Amino acid sequence: MSSKISLLICLFFILHLLAADSVTGHKIEIYEIKKGDFSVKVTNYGATIISVLLPDKNGKIGDVVLGYDTIKEYRNDTSYFGAALGRVANRIGGAQFTLNGTHYKLVANEGVNMLHGGLKGFSKVVWKVRKYVQDGPSPYITLTYHSADGEEGFPGDVVVSVTYALKDHYNLSVVFKAKALNKATPINLSHHPYWNIGGHNSGDVLSQVVQIFASHITPLDTQHIPTGIISPVKNTPYDFLKPRKVGSRIDKIQNGYDINYALDSTEKMKHVAIVYDKKSGREMDIKATAPGVQFYTANWVINTKGKGGYVYQPHSALCLETQGFPDAVNHPNFPSTIVTPGKSYVHSVLYTFTIKKY
Ligand SMILES: *[C@@H]1O[C@H](CO)[C@@H](O)[C@H](O)[C@H]1NC(C)=O
Ligand SMILES: *[C@@H]1O[C@H](CO)[C@@H](O)[C@H](O)[C@H]1NC(C)=O
Numbered sequence: 001m002s003s004k005i006s007l008l009i010c011l012f013f014i015l016h017l018l019a020a021d022s023v024t025g026h027k028i029e030i031y032e033i034k035k036g037d038f039s040v041k042v043t044n045y046g047a048t049i050i051s052v053l054l055p056d057k058n059g060k061i062g063d064v065v066l067g068y069d070t071i072k073e074y075r076n077d078t079s080y081f082g083a084a085l086g087r088v089a090n091r092i093g094g095a096q097f098t099l100n101g102t103h104y105k106l107v108a109n110e111g112v113n114m115l116h117g118g119l120k121g122f123s124k125v126v127w128k129v130r131k132y133v134q135d136g137p138s139p140y141i142t143l144t145y146h147s148a149d150g151e152e153g154f155p156g157d158v159v160v161s162v163t164y165a166l167k168d169h170y171n172l173s174v175v176f177k178a179k180a181l182n183k184a185t186p187i188n189l190s191h192h193p194y195w196n197i198g199g200h201n202s203g204d205v206l207s208q209v210v211q212i213f214a215s216h217i218t219p220l221d222t223q224h225i226p227t228g229i230i231s232p233v234k235n236t237p238y239d240f241l242k243p244r245k246v247g248s249r250i251d252k253i254q255n256g257y258d259i260n261y262a263l264d265s266t267e268k269m270k271h272v273a274i275v276y277d278k279k280s281g282r283e284m285d286i287k288a289t290a291p292g293v294q295f296y297t298a299n300w301v302i303n304t305k306g307k308g309g310y311v312y313q314p315h316s317a318l319c320l321e322t323q324g325f326p327d328a329v330n331h332p333n334f335p336s337t338i339v340t341p342g343k344s345y346v347h348s349v350l351y352t353f354t355i356k357k358y
C-alpha cells in the first residue's frame, strides 16, 4: 500500500475516533480554572470534576478528589467519580412514576431501579462549554446540555447548565440550573465528587472528622429505596450532629454509610456538613440549597486504579451529595422535584476549604 493511502486511512480512523468521542457534536476536553494555588480541572464528559488542588498545612499542594488519568477510564467508570448527576440524581424506585395521570417507564440501570438518571444519565453524556474564564479574579466554567424529550424515559426537553467557579481562598461554587421546555418533569441535579481532603492517595478517611447538620435520615428498604419514613438519628450510628470520626461507628453499619439525611436548616443556603482532616490541616465546609444530602463512604470502590496508578479501596473517600430526597417523585410527603415548563430549577453548592495550621 502506498504511504499516501495508508496516511489517508489513518486520517479517516482518527476523524472517526474524534466523531465517536463527540456523541452530541462536541469534543471531549479538559479545562482548568485556577486562582493562585487553588485549581480545579473539569472535563465536558459528564461535566466531571477531575481534580481539586490546594495546599495542606505545610504548603504542599494535594489533590483532594478521587479520579482517573484518562477520559477513557471516566467513560468506563461505574462509581461516578466527580460527575454531574441528572436528570434525577439518586434512585427512582421501580424506574417509574406517574405524573398528572401519565405513567412514565424509565430506563432501569440498577436492578429494577433507575440510578443517577439511567444508563446514559448526565454523567455519561458530552456537555457543551458555554463560558470559560481560566484565571484572573473570578475564574469559572459553564457547561450546558440539552436533554431530549423521552431521554432515558423522562418527559419533555430539558436544558441544564452547571457552573464551577473559584472564589476567594478557597471557595468552590457549583451552581446547577435547569429549565423544562415543554413538559413537566422531575429534575434534581447533583454531583459526585469523592472527597479525600487528606489527599486522594492518602488512604482511608476513617480518621477524618465529620459533622452533618441533620437530625433525620430517610431510611431505605432492601432495594435501597426510601421507605417514606423520616427517622431521627438520635442514639444511632448515623448521628453526626456533633463532630465525630467517620470510622467511629462505621462497623455498626453493613458496608458503611450510604444514606440520605434531611437537613435541619430552614434557610435557603443550608449548612450541610464540615469535614476535617487533622493530618493535612484541611477542612471542608459545605453549604447548599438542597433539602437533603447523601452521605456515602465509597463502600463499593474496590481495587479501583485511579490517578497516578494509585489503587482506591472502600472508604478511601467520602461523598456528601446534596440533593432532593431520593425517589421524591414516588413519595408525596417528600419535597417535590417536579419542574413545570417556564419554571427554572436552581441548586447551588458552596465548598469552603480552610487550612488550619494547628
Ligand atoms: C473498565 O472497567 C472494567 C470493570 O470495572 C475493568 O476491569 C477494566 O480494566 C476497565 N477498563 C479501562 C480501560 O479502564
Ligand atoms: C467563601 O465562603 C464563605 C462561607 O463558607 C463565605 O463566608 C465567604 O464570603 C465566601 N467568599 C467568597 C469570596 O465568596
Ligand SMILES: *[C@@H]1O[C@H](CO)[C@@H](O)[C@H](O)[C@H]1NC(C)=O
Pocket (backbone or CB within 6 Å): 100, 184, 338, 340
Ligand atoms: C396537569 O394537567 C392539567 C390539565 O391538562 C394541566 O392544567 C396542569 O398544568 C398539569 N400539571 C402538570 C404538573 O403538568
Ligand SMILES: CC(=O)N[C@H]1CO[C@H](CO)[C@@H](O)[C@@H]1O
Pocket (backbone or CB within 6 Å): 187, 188, 291, 323, 324, 325, 328, 334, 335, 336, 337, 338, 339, 344, 345, 346
Ligand atoms: C425545582 C424543584 O422542584 N427542585 C426540587 C429538588 O428537590 C427538592 C426536594 O426533593 C425540592 O425542594 C426542590 O424544589
